Amino acid sequence: MNFPLGSVVQYRGRPWVVQDREGEALRLRPLGGGEDHALLVHPLVARKIPWEGLEPGRFPPPRPEGMTSPFLYRLFEEAATLLLRESVAPLRSISKVSVRPRPYQLVPLLMALRLQPVRLLIADDVGVGKTVEAGLVVRELLDSKEARRVAVLVPPHLMEQWVYELREKFALEAVPISPATLARLERDLPPGQNVYTHYPVQVISIDFVKHPRHRPLFLESRPDVVVVDEAHGAVGGPRQENQMRYTLVRELAEDPNRHLLLLTATPHSGIPDAFQRLLGLLQPEFQGWSLEDLTEERRARLARHFVQRTRRDVLENWEGGRLFPERIAREVTYLLSPEYRTLYDTAYSYARKLVRTGEGLGETQRRFRWWAALALLRAVMSSPRAAQAALARRQARVGEDLQDTPLEAFAPQVFEAGDLPADDEIPTPLLALAGEEAGLELKEEPLRALRRLAQALTPEKDSKLQGVIAQVRKLLEEGHEPVVWCHYVDTAEYVAEELRKALPGVAVAAVTGRMDGELRREAIAELMTKSPRVLVATDCVSEGINLQAGFSAAIHYDLPWNPNRLEQREGRVDRYGQPKPQVVVVRYYGGDNPMDRAVLEVLLRKAEEIRNALGIHVPVPREEAYVVDRMVRRLFYSSGAQPLLLPEAEEVEREWQMDVERERKTRTRFAQWALKPAEAMAALKDSDAVLGTPERVERFVLEALERLGLRPEAEGNGVYRIPLGEWLRDLEARGLGSLAELLVRAFPRVALPLGQTHGRRQEERTLRLAFQDPVPEGALYVGRNHPLVVGLARYAFERALRREEDFGRYTALRTSGVDRVVYLYLLRPRYLLRLSRGQAGGEVLGEEVLSVAYRGGELLPPEEAQAFLRLSPEDNVPKEEAQVHLERALRFFSEGQEGIMEVLKSRARKLQEDHRRVRQAAQMTGRVEVVPADLPDLLGVRILVPKRG
Known part of the structure; x- marks a missing residue:
C-alpha cells in the first residue's frame, strides 16, 4: 500500500502523518506531537507485526463531551499554530529556529536561494551574527531536502560553542568529532558506517580531520554542506598546520555540487595571496581576479557569493534604532608601588641579560631567548601570584634538550597567535629551558631574590590589584557587570580571591583554562543568575563564549600583546543582543x-x-x-x-x-546593496503569517501562565516579571510536578525543583521575560521555539486532545457580531512543496493552521473568517444546545469536503505566489509548486450563536 507524503496513517492505535521518506522507510510524526516523537517505520515490517497496524487513517473529529470555554479554546488555537515546525512559508528555516532573525541577517539566506550549489563567503563584522546567518542557510538546505548531512569545520576551541549554538538556536543535534570524542562515537555506530556517514550534523575539529590519517575517510563521506568557521585560518600562514587546513578545504571545494559556507570577520589576514585563495574556494576562477581592477561584470558575479558588512552598514542601510551598543573606551593607569618597582627592576635585569648574552647566536636560539625574556617579564608584571608560580615551577623541565622541542610549540605562550588556542598557563618549560641553555641556571641567587620579592608583595602593597578593585567598584556603581580579563590562571584566581574579600555581597567567579568547556559554560551561566556579579576570566573565555546577556563592561587587567586578542575580549560583550546602550572597556595599565x-x-x-x-x-x-x-x-x-x-x-x-x-x-x-530591507521584511512577514508573530507569542504565553496560576506583572519596556517561588511550592503541594518540570526545562537555572533551592534568595526564582529582540537589560528572550513556549503549547494542545482540565476542541458563545449561526473550523492542512533550483529539486511537506467559516450554507475563505475570530463572547451557550450545533457543524464539514479542497487550492496558489515573490527578490531561478496533500485535519470548531434580544 502506498502512503504519500502528507497522508495520515493509523499506527499503534493512534494517528500519524507521513512526514518524510528515507529510502523505503517512512518517517512518521504523531499528529498531536512534535518532531522529537517521530519514528522511522518500514511498511513491510509493520504489516507483518499485528500490533503495529499500519493502515490509512484520519484525524478524529471533536467529540460532544469535549466542549470548553472560549478562553481555553483560544489557547488551543494558538498552541496549534505555535507547534508548527514543517512550515509552508517561503523561508522554511524560520519555523525551527529559536532566534528572531533581523532583516539584515536574512541577506545571506536570500543570497543562498539564488545559488546552486550554495557557495558563500560571509565576512560580516565581529558581533553582527555570522553564526545566525550561516545557521539559517544550513537549516533551509536541510528543511528543503537539498542536504542531508552537514559538517561544520572549526578550530578546536570553538567546537563546544558551535554544538551549543546549533542545538539552542537551530534545533540541530550536532555531534562533536575530535580526538577526545572519536572512540565514544565509534562505539555507537551500526555495521558498515563511520562517524562521518552516520551522524547527520557534525561539528569537527579542523585540526583533527585535516591530518592525512583522517582526511581520506572524511572526504569519502561526502557531506552535502560544509561550513568553515574562521576561514581565514584555513587559507594562509607559513605554518604547516595552515597548509594542511587549506589542502583539506580545497579538496572539499573541488566537488562542484557541494554547498560551502566560509565564515570570517577578517578575510584579509595579512598574507597577500591568502584572500585570493579564499575566493578561489568559492569558484576557481575567482582566485585569479584582482580586486584592484575588477570590471563591473566581475564585481557583480563576485557579489553573488560574497557579503561583507560593517556595523555602520547595518545601521545606516538596514536597521533603524539601536542594535549594537556604543563602545566607551577608558584608559586607566596605576603607579607601581616601591615593592612592585623593585620586583620589576630585578626581573628586568635578569631578562635583559638573557637577551643580550644571546646576540651572537643563531636566529632560532636568539628568538628562543627573546621569548623567554618576554615571558618572564610578563608573568612578573601580571601579578605576584603569577611571578611566584613562574619561579617556583621553573625547574619543571630543566635538562630537556632545546633542540628536541620545536620552536612552534612555545608560540602560544608568547605572542598570542590569532589562529591558535589561548594558553593561560605560566610558560614554565620555556623559562626553564631558556635559562638552562643560556647558562643562567648556575646563578640561582638572583632567582631566589626574585622569589622573595614576589612573596613579599602582599595584596595590600599590590597597587595594580588595588587599582582594579576601585575600577570594579566604580563600574558596579554605574550599573555594569564587568569581566576582568587576565592572561594567566594564577593571576585570575588571585584577582578573584581578592575581589571577593574587598566586595562582600558581590558574586565573583574565576573561569579559566583549567576547566573544560562545559564546566566553563556552566560556571558562567550560574554566575549570571546572581547580581551584582563580576567574572574574572582568562582568554579561553574570549574564544567563542558570548557574554553580552550578562555583562556589559570589560577590564583588561593584563593588556593582551595582540590587538586581535583585544578585539576578541571586547567583542564578547560588545555585540548584537547586548541590552545596555553602552558598554565600557577599560584599558588598564601601569603609567610607569x-x-x-x-x-x-x-x-x-x-x-x-x-x-x-x-x-x-x-x-x-x-x-x-x-x-x-x-x-x-x-x-x-x-x-x-x-x-x-x-x-x-x-x-x-x-x-x-x-x-x-x-x-x-x-x-x-560587497555590502549587498542589491538586496533591499523591504524584500527581507516581506519574507519575514510571510513567515509570521503562517507561524505567528512575536505579539501572538507574547499573548499566548501570558494567557497560558495566568491559566496556570501565575500573574505576570508588566514592568514596562516590554518586560514582564513573573515570581515563581510560591507558585512552585503550591504546584508541588498539589502534586502537579509536571508543570514545575516544564519550568525547569525552560529555565533550568531559575526554576530548580524545590528540594534544590534551600537558601536561595527569592529574587533568584523570579523570571523577567521579553518577547522582542534585542531584549531589554536583565530580561530573557522568549521566542516561538523557546522551551517555555513549546512546553505551554504542548500542555494546552495535548490536554485539548485528551479533554483534560476543562480543555477541549470546541466552544460555543453568544455574540451580537453575527445575525445567524457561524461555524469556524480550525484546520491544519498539509501541502506538498515541489521546489527546484537548477538541477536540484525535491518534494517537502509543509503545514499551517487556518480558520474557515461556514455561514448560511456558504463556506467563507480564511481572509473573511478573520473578522469572526475577533468577536468576544457576550453570553454562554448551554451545553446541550452547543452539542446540537457541533453535530451540525461536523455534518456540514463532512458534506462540504469538495468546497474545503477548493479553499485549500486557492490558499495553495497564494502560498505559491509568496514563494515566487521571495525567489524573485533573491533573483532565484527554478520553479516552485504548492498543492494540497490531502484533506486537512479538523482540529476544532468555534460556534458563534446570535445574541438574543
Whole structure:
C-alpha cells in the first residue's frame, strides 16, 4: 500500500502523518506531537507485526463531551499554530529556529536561494551574527531536502560553542568529532558506517580531520554542506598546520555540487595571496581576479557569493534604532608601588641579560631567548601570584634538550597567535629551558631574590590589584557587570580571591583554562543568575563564549600583546543582543611600567586608530614577527641602538596598511546593496503569517501562565516579571510536578525543583521575560521555539486532545457580531512543496493552521473568517444546545469536503505566489509548486450563536 507524503496513517492505535521518506522507510510524526516523537517505520515490517497496524487513517473529529470555554479554546488555537515546525512559508528555516532573525541577517539566506550549489563567503563584522546567518542557510538546505548531512569545520576551541549554538538556536543535534570524542562515537555506530556517514550534523575539529590519517575517510563521506568557521585560518600562514587546513578545504571545494559556507570577520589576514585563495574556494576562477581592477561584470558575479558588512552598514542601510551598543573606551593607569618597582627592576635585569648574552647566536636560539625574556617579564608584571608560580615551577623541565622541542610549540605562550588556542598557563618549560641553555641556571641567587620579592608583595602593597578593585567598584556603581580579563590562571584566581574579600555581597567567579568547556559554560551561566556579579576570566573565555546577556563592561587587567586578542575580549560583550546602550572597556595599565607602555604604543594604538577610522577591526599580519620584534627592541635596546632583529617585521606596517585599504574597498563593494530591507521584511512577514508573530507569542504565553496560576506583572519596556517561588511550592503541594518540570526545562537555572533551592534568595526564582529582540537589560528572550513556549503549547494542545482540565476542541458563545449561526473550523492542512533550483529539486511537506467559516450554507475563505475570530463572547451557550450545533457543524464539514479542497487550492496558489515573490527578490531561478496533500485535519470548531434580544 502506498502512503504519500502528507497522508495520515493509523499506527499503534493512534494517528500519524507521513512526514518524510528515507529510502523505503517512512518517517512518521504523531499528529498531536512534535518532531522529537517521530519514528522511522518500514511498511513491510509493520504489516507483518499485528500490533503495529499500519493502515490509512484520519484525524478524529471533536467529540460532544469535549466542549470548553472560549478562553481555553483560544489557547488551543494558538498552541496549534505555535507547534508548527514543517512550515509552508517561503523561508522554511524560520519555523525551527529559536532566534528572531533581523532583516539584515536574512541577506545571506536570500543570497543562498539564488545559488546552486550554495557557495558563500560571509565576512560580516565581529558581533553582527555570522553564526545566525550561516545557521539559517544550513537549516533551509536541510528543511528543503537539498542536504542531508552537514559538517561544520572549526578550530578546536570553538567546537563546544558551535554544538551549543546549533542545538539552542537551530534545533540541530550536532555531534562533536575530535580526538577526545572519536572512540565514544565509534562505539555507537551500526555495521558498515563511520562517524562521518552516520551522524547527520557534525561539528569537527579542523585540526583533527585535516591530518592525512583522517582526511581520506572524511572526504569519502561526502557531506552535502560544509561550513568553515574562521576561514581565514584555513587559507594562509607559513605554518604547516595552515597548509594542511587549506589542502583539506580545497579538496572539499573541488566537488562542484557541494554547498560551502566560509565564515570570517577578517578575510584579509595579512598574507597577500591568502584572500585570493579564499575566493578561489568559492569558484576557481575567482582566485585569479584582482580586486584592484575588477570590471563591473566581475564585481557583480563576485557579489553573488560574497557579503561583507560593517556595523555602520547595518545601521545606516538596514536597521533603524539601536542594535549594537556604543563602545566607551577608558584608559586607566596605576603607579607601581616601591615593592612592585623593585620586583620589576630585578626581573628586568635578569631578562635583559638573557637577551643580550644571546646576540651572537643563531636566529632560532636568539628568538628562543627573546621569548623567554618576554615571558618572564610578563608573568612578573601580571601579578605576584603569577611571578611566584613562574619561579617556583621553573625547574619543571630543566635538562630537556632545546633542540628536541620545536620552536612552534612555545608560540602560544608568547605572542598570542590569532589562529591558535589561548594558553593561560605560566610558560614554565620555556623559562626553564631558556635559562638552562643560556647558562643562567648556575646563578640561582638572583632567582631566589626574585622569589622573595614576589612573596613579599602582599595584596595590600599590590597597587595594580588595588587599582582594579576601585575600577570594579566604580563600574558596579554605574550599573555594569564587568569581566576582568587576565592572561594567566594564577593571576585570575588571585584577582578573584581578592575581589571577593574587598566586595562582600558581590558574586565573583574565576573561569579559566583549567576547566573544560562545559564546566566553563556552566560556571558562567550560574554566575549570571546572581547580581551584582563580576567574572574574572582568562582568554579561553574570549574564544567563542558570548557574554553580552550578562555583562556589559570589560577590564583588561593584563593588556593582551595582540590587538586581535583585544578585539576578541571586547567583542564578547560588545555585540548584537547586548541590552545596555553602552558598554565600557577599560584599558588598564601601569603609567610607569615600561612593558605596558610598549604594548600600548607599538601594538594597540594603531589598531585603535584603524578601528575608529573604518568601524571594524583589521588583524595584525604575521603576528609573531611584529609583536616579538617590536617588544624586544623597545624593552631591551635603547632608541638610538635598536638592531634589526627580524627583517620581515619591517614589512608588517606596510602590509597592515594594505590590509586596511583592501578592507575599505571590499566592504564598500560587497555590502549587498542589491538586496533591499523591504524584500527581507516581506519574507519575514510571510513567515509570521503562517507561524505567528512575536505579539501572538507574547499573548499566548501570558494567557497560558495566568491559566496556570501565575500573574505576570508588566514592568514596562516590554518586560514582564513573573515570581515563581510560591507558585512552585503550591504546584508541588498539589502534586502537579509536571508543570514545575516544564519550568525547569525552560529555565533550568531559575526554576530548580524545590528540594534544590534551600537558601536561595527569592529574587533568584523570579523570571523577567521579553518577547522582542534585542531584549531589554536583565530580561530573557522568549521566542516561538523557546522551551517555555513549546512546553505551554504542548500542555494546552495535548490536554485539548485528551479533554483534560476543562480543555477541549470546541466552544460555543453568544455574540451580537453575527445575525445567524457561524461555524469556524480550525484546520491544519498539509501541502506538498515541489521546489527546484537548477538541477536540484525535491518534494517537502509543509503545514499551517487556518480558520474557515461556514455561514448560511456558504463556506467563507480564511481572509473573511478573520473578522469572526475577533468577536468576544457576550453570553454562554448551554451545553446541550452547543452539542446540537457541533453535530451540525461536523455534518456540514463532512458534506462540504469538495468546497474545503477548493479553499485549500486557492490558499495553495497564494502560498505559491509568496514563494515566487521571495525567489524573485533573491533573483532565484527554478520553479516552485504548492498543492494540497490531502484533506486537512479538523482540529476544532468555534460556534458563534446570535445574541438574543
